[in-house]
Each structure stands twice: as structure tokens, then as C-alpha cells.
Amino acid sequence: MIILNLLNKGGLVLKSMRDIAREAGVSLATVSRYINKNGYVSEEAKKKIEKIVKQTNYTPNELARAIFSKNSKIIGLLVPNISNPYFNELALIIEEYVSKHGYSIFLCNTNDDPTKEREYINVLQGHRVAGIFTVRAQCKKEYELFTVPVVSFESIISDDIVTIVTDNYQGGKLAFDHLKSNGCNHLLHITGLDFSKAVHDRYQGFLDEAKKEGMSVDIIRFESDFQRKMLEANIKTLENIEKYDGVFVFNDIAAATVIRYFKQKNVHIPDEVQVIGFDNSYIGEFLFPSLTTIEQSVQEVGNKMADALIHLINGETIENKIIMIQPNVLVRESTKAKKE
Amino acid sequence: MIILNLLNKGGLVLKSMRDIAREAGVSLATVSRYINKNGYVSEEAKKKIEKIVKQTNYTPNELARAIFSKNSKIIGLLVPNISNPYFNELALIIEEYVSKHGYSIFLCNTNDDPTKEREYINVLQGHRVAGIFTVRAQCKKEYELFTVPVVSFESIISDDIVTIVTDNYQGGKLAFDHLKSNGCNHLLHITGLDFSKAVHDRYQGFLDEAKKEGMSVDIIRFESDFQRKMLEANIKTLENIEKYDGVFVFNDIAAATVIRYFKQKNVHIPDEVQVIGFDNSYIGEFLFPSLTTIEQSVQEVGNKMADALIHLINGETIENKIIMIQPNVLVRESTKAKKE
Numbered sequence: 210m211i212i213l214n215l216l217n218k219g220g221l222v223l224k225s226m227r228d229i230a231r232e233a234g235v236s237l238a239t240v241s242r243y244i245n246k247n248g249y250v251s252e253e254a255k256k257k258i259e260k261i262v263k264q265t266n267y268t269p270n271e272l273a274r275a276i277f278s279k280n281s282k283i284i285g286l287l288v289p290n291i292s293n294p295y296f297n298e299l300a301l302i303i304e305e306y307v308s309k310h311g312y313s314i315f316l317c318n319t320n321d322d323p324t325k326e327r328e329y330i331n332v333l334q335g336h337r338v339a340g341i342f343t344v345r346a347q348c349k350k351e352y353e354l355f356t357v358p359v360v361s362f363e364s365i366i367s368d369d370i371v372t373i374v375t376d377n378y379q380g381g382k383l384a385f386d387h388l389k390s391n392g393c394n395h396l397l398h399i400t401g402l403d404f405s406k407a408v409h410d411r412y413q414g415f416l417d418e419a420k421k422e423g424m425s426v427d428i429i430r431f432e433s434d435f436q437r438k439m440l441e442a443n444i445k446t447l448e449n450i451e452k453y454d455g456v457f458v459f460n461d462i463a464a465a466t467v468i469r470y471f472k473q474k475n476v477h478i479p480d481e482v483q484v485i486g487f488d489n490s491y492i493g494e495f496l497f498p499s500l501t502t503i504e505q506s507v508q509e510v511g512n513k514m515a516d517a518l519i520h521l522i523n524g525e526t527i528e529n530k531i532i533m534i535q536p537n538v539l540v541r542e543s544t545k546a547k548k549e
Numbered sequence: 550m551i552i553l554n555l556l557n558k559g560g561l562v563l564k565s566m567r568d569i570a571r572e573a574g575v576s577l578a579t580v581s582r583y584i585n586k587n588g589y590v591s592e593e594a595k596k597k598i599e600k601i602v603k604q605t606n607y608t609p610n611e612l613a614r615a616i617f618s619k620n621s622k623i624i625g626l627l628v629p630n631i632s633n634p635y636f637n638e639l640a641l642i643i644e645e646y647v648s649k650h651g652y653s654i655f656l657c658n659t660n661d662d663p664t665k666e667r668e669y670i671n672v673l674q675g676h677r678v679a680g681i682f683t684v685r686a687q688c689k690k691e692y693e694l695f696t697v698p699v700v701s702f703e704s705i706i707s708d709d710i711v712t713i714v715t716d717n718y719q720g721g722k723l724a725f726d727h728l729k730s731n732g733c734n735h736l737l738h739i740t741g742l743d744f745s746k747a748v749h750d751r752y753q754g755f756l757d758e759a760k761k762e763g764m765s766v767d768i769i770r771f772e773s774d775f776q777r778k779m780l781e782a783n784i785k786t787l788e789n790i791e792k793y794d795g796v797f798v799f800n801d802i803a804a805a806t807v808i809r810y811f812k813q814k815n816v817h818i819p820d821e822v823q824v825i826g827f828d829n830s831y832i833g834e835f836l837f838p839s840l841t842t843i844e845q846s847v848q849e850v851g852n853k854m855a856d857a858l859i860h861l862i863n864g865e866t867i868e869n870k871i872i873m874i875q876p877n878v879l880v881r882e883s884t885k886a887k888k889e
Binding site for chain 1: 631638657
């Protein structure tokens, strides 16, 4: 048996297994069969082993098991920024789902840095994880070379990799329609870092819909993504925004800083200006006024990602590689429309 | 050489190493010495190998290396709730620090559930991580049996384990002194889940100081820790809090819900009621009015945790096992005192 041979060479695990065998009064092979769940072990032997295992706090060597059975119970989850409330809520939902299937999540924060993303891919590959979730991926080639299943959110990596995407273009259109039907005439769109296709599509949908309606839109770009002192980092770009009566912001956390800016300037929301965000992250509920937003259901995104990866790990194929999520308007206090 | 023997038995890695050796025109032993950095490899051979390694996207088998060299470059970080902004900021700081020493962080979310915490400890132990950071640990015995270095924040696990703790009792006293010196007479303290010693100490410090000054304090407990709909989950407990003129809340995210409650009721902050939180998480800066808080510097906590664990991993000893952080009052808009 290969595992046993290996363990003989390795020493590290053998010592523990031999100890257990001696103390339980059973053979080493029996302990190995028990630990690796690959062969008959009598009920009597099981009981003896379990008693000793409990006493000695023995942990099966997941490393050795992963190398030879290719059966690691770890899934890597790469997110661009765990301090964005949308991504950390997504992580919680995915974790809850996969834990029901016996998997644990190792969360890796790439900080939107391709070098760090590449390092994490290597580390996860080295640890022979069962699969990877990746959010807003920037490294593409690395995932294509990866030999275990990958499910992506936001970034389309290749034709072979299952990707969950929100219809961000449609979301941008919905934001425009909501502000227009609420009577806004002077529109501003605040957009974010330009490498994100999701952020770009929100922008394009908003602009195209405005053009169709013959309205012009001014644009401001936040160069600093979410972090402490976000308002301070971007405040210069917000000067003179009091002249607008409708603002669409690329995500909720950026919208929170815009709302705080207006309140500091004593501009009343929603009477003087209406503000709409994107995501439906929980921060929107803590604000006063609470934030109207284009919701991309984090529950739906998380469940679809987890469901797809579990299917792939189990060796099933998924025909439709692009899974589209439809956004909707979630009306709260920062725009005029009545609650639905 | 043990690693080579092992790889011969295993097959999985050997195939890649043999491929590299063949394509580079060098011996398998040379490739092994190169990959495992344990022996002489000529400059010429190095160049040949590196060229092929680059082309074939070879990842050294971290698993095999970790088993035999006990030299995994992964550190586990267990946090009770990644959606608490204090903990996710802490994770970012720790990660930045240890990455300079060549380590990656696997973030594990225990959700304050001892069963989940235990599972993660087992998984990390199975993967032979280099060390563990644990925040608000509930399982104690498991860490004591752990063979690699552990650094704890908030929970004192045993006399042997290095622990970073904020002087939460002192923090509670500071909160009382601040509200009293600002003229508050009708005090309320909102506390949290009762298993947390940190939360209990904040409560006790606040109460003891009030007692010393001959003032009474009413107490409310939030049964639901931070999560979406936190306000809705705890709103019943907040009925009739308009009668207080000073409120100390056990953490910032709970304080955010209290501020929103007062604003919904048209109670003016800080003129009618002053609110002070605890932590200095970034959410406090997004609120209007922004939140006065008892700061336990996340930068200081993160740096001290990381510094201690790196020292322990390097085989050094730390004499003083309890490292105390002193809190301070960070005055913003939700209390009357002028900004410092």
C-alpha cells in the first residue's frame, strides 16, 4: 500500500500511527486502514483506535492524504478586498454552503494586486486544494493552467471556466431609469477603478440609457477603492457636486462616502439630491438616510458559485459556462420613490 | 535523500520533476537539489532548469516539502467574524506584515462557533501550517496541544501562549469619564454577547467608574452580534432609550445601529444624546455624525501579533506572555467635546 510505504519513509506520521497501534493493541496496517478509510476494520479494533485517537489528539496527516488521494477538503477563495462588505458577505455565504459538503474555505485577500493573486494561486496549487473560487480575477493564464476546478465571479477568464456575472450594464440602465422617473435632471455618475469590467459596464449602461433619453451625464472617477479615509482620499473630486440632483455611485461603500459628504454640506437627501448605489452591501442599511441601491443578490451569487464548484469537484460538467444574475432596484430612503 | 525517495514512491511530483530534468538536460537529482534548495547546483544547470520551470509553470509540491521539512509558509488566522470591520482590518494588517517575511495567510472564519473553530484548528494542523493567529478563541485545550506557535488576541488561552489584550476595563472607565465630563447625567450602556471577556471588561470598567462617582447606569444587552439587519434584530431592546443623554456601546458596529435608531426618532446627536463606541473600526468615519470611540489601535494590535508570531516561528522565546494595549478616547462628532 503506497500510503503506508510513504509513511515508512517519512517517519513523521508513522511515529504517531505506530504509537496508536501499540497503545490500541492493533496492527499498524489496521490503524492505516482506519485513518485512510480504505479497507476493513473490525468494530472492536475501531473502538480501541478511537479511544486512543481521542486521548492523543491525533490529526490524520491531511498533507500526505492530499498528495496521494488528491482529495484535499480545502477550497481556496480569492477576493480582491475583504474589507469591502459585499465580498465578505459573499465569503460567509459560500463558506456556509460548502461546509455542508465537508469543505473548509481558506480565504485569500489579493488586494487587487496581480502579483499577490499569482502568489496565492501558487500556494493553493502547492497545497493541492480541491478547487478555487476567484473574484474579480486579473491573472487569467494561471487559472487556465490550474488542474482543479475554478469558478469565477465578475471576470470572464476563458471559455472553459464557469463564471457568474451580474448584468452590470442592465444595472446601470436601471439606475438611470430610477433617477429619471423620480424627476432628476442634473445627473452625475461616480465611477471607480478602470480595470474592473463590472464597474465599466455599470457606467456604460447608465450613459447609454441617458443618451437614449437625450440627457447628459457628468462623470467623476474615484481613484482610491474602499479603505479607511476613503472620503478624505477622494474628497477633492467631490467639490461642486451640490449642483446635481441625482447621483449614481458605482458601489455602496463609495455611495456611503458621497452621502456623508452631502450631509456635511447640509444638502438634504432625497429632497435636494437623490443618491443610488450598487451591490446591496449591508453598510447601506446602517446609513441615515439608508441607501437605495441596485441589488446584485449576494445570496444568489454565493449560492450559484458554490453550487457550480461542488458539481465540478464531483466530476460533473456544466454546459452553460456563463451564469448571468439579473439586478434589481432596491428602494430605500436616499431616493424619493416610496418603498416597494 | 529522503525527499527524493518519497517522490519516487509518490509519483505525482516525480513526473513533473522528471519532465523538467529531461527537458533541461540535467539529472533528476540536480532538479531535486534545485527545487528543495539543499545542495550544490551549477550556475549553468540553474539557468537550464529555470528556463524549463518558467515554461512549464511548475509548482514545487508544498505538501511534500511541508511534511518533511516542517517548513510550510502558511499561517492560519482564525477570526470570529470577518464581517466585523475591526477584524477584517486586523487581517489586512497582519497579512501585510507576515508577507514581508514570506508567509501567506489563510483566513478562517469561525463565526463564534466553537465547533467550527475546532474544525479549522484540525484542518490547519493537518496542513502543517507554520503557526496560528487566533482571535477571541473559545477552544482552549486544542491550542495547548498544538505543536506550532500560536498567538492569541483577546482570549487568554494558557500561561504558555502569547496573548495580546487591550485593557478593556480601562477602556470602559475612559468611556464613562468622557460622557460625564461632557455633562451627561442619564447613562445607558449597551453590552454584547456574554461569553466575550473583552465585552465583559468594558462593561465592568464603565460600571465601576460610575459607582465610584455615585451615578447609576442602565444596561441593555444585544443578543445578536454584527450581521445584516442588526438593527431589526435588536430594535425591541432599544425602545424608550430617548430618555438617556449618554450611551456607551460595546463596539462600533453596534453603535452605528444605535445612531441610526436615534436619527430615525429625530433625536439630535450630540445635543440631546451623546454616543460613544469601542474599537475604532472604519465604519465610524462613514456615519453622520461620525462616531466618537474608545480606540484599540488595530495597527498596534496587528503589528504586535504578527511580530510575536514571527519571532516564535523563528525559534525565539518571548518572556512576557501577556502584551497589553492601552486604549484611548478618539473624539469625533457623536459627543460634544471638541476634536483633539
